[in-house]
Amino acid sequence: MRNEDMTTDRRGEAVDTPPRRSRGRWRRTAIVSAILLLLFGVPWWTLLLAGTAWPTPVVVAGTALFAVAFVALPAMMVVGRGRRRPDWLSATADALLGVAWVLFVWSVLGHVLRLALFLAGVDDPVRGRAVAVTVVAVVVVLLVWGYAEAMRVPRIKSVDIGIAGLGHGLDGLRVAMITDTHYGPIDRARWSAAVVERVNDLAADVVCHVGDIADGTVDQRLDQAGPLASVAASARVYVTGNHEYFSEAQGWLDYMESIGWDALHNRHIVVERGGDRLVVAGVDDATAKASGVHGHGANLEAALAGADGALPVLLLAHQPKQVAHAARAGVDLQISGHTHGGQIWPFNLLVRLEQPVVHGLSRHGDKTQLYTSRGTGFWGPPFRVFAPSEITLLTLRRT
Structure with missing residues (x-):
């Protein structure tokens, strides 16, 4: 190893020095830069250069706009998620990211139209301009x-789930599920109150929040999270998601406990109805x-410790992939969020x-069934495209 990559510790022994970490940062920077070049470069070429023959002022102005966005997006995302977290900057970066993604996707798909027009005998610049105008129109729509879908109060999605061995008294138990509310830089306090009102209209026996409650601390997002205190149910339970x-994370667990929810931090409660019991x-x-x-880390064994093994189990776990552990443990039903259903198509494929x-x-x-919600809110870009949000009403049925 070269001398500049080595130094000595207090005992005179050779140890690695920061250049190795520096090389790692350069690699990450190169990867991010390549992604941004694709994200902005493909739309730039499709809209401005691919046979469009726009007047020079149009090309220059469009190129300048793309260049500003290329530089501004990473800068705003870094600053907007810094220690002080200026919400307006973070919200702007999120919106720009969403616009860039949708524009990139439909610019790629625009070349399918370009091929069709070529086969139909349409020449440039008519062909190129037709593609550019169509892409812009589709993206705007x-x-x-997508913004309206993201900001609306979610519709109710009702699902019946049969569970073997469910007691007669629990047949028809109603479980309302919200997840991925992601209270964040856009103030959605009124939206949050409307979600709670809609949940309460369901008259559920159990209400679950399956993680990613917010992006930020309790103090930052208290106004948006506050309506959760008004949720009405015999049992209200919550687990952490990755964003906590x-x-x-501990602050959100403590907060949910303080407003009367059971924070299931690797533990369980027992719900009883009609003389029959369910482990949640x-x-x-x-x-x-x-x-x-x-003290944090998924531990299903601890969560089920002391539970009657003969009782059916409903498990809250934020990520669907945690179902592998649930299946090995014989859990009857796991409910999860995290995926947002992809949120902006075709991100679901990723x-x-x-x-x-x-x-x-x-x-x-x-034995194990898994229900994965598309999520109640949204993360980052305030858009939902072909991935509608939901408040889920799960009705447990005896089979």
């Missing part, structure tokens, strides 16, 4: 619609242990690379 570990357990998010937060399910009801092993 999708962004307007970006801010203060919860585990920390899959990222909790690696976060370094003391989500599927990491998670076993993107949304809906699925079976894992001989």
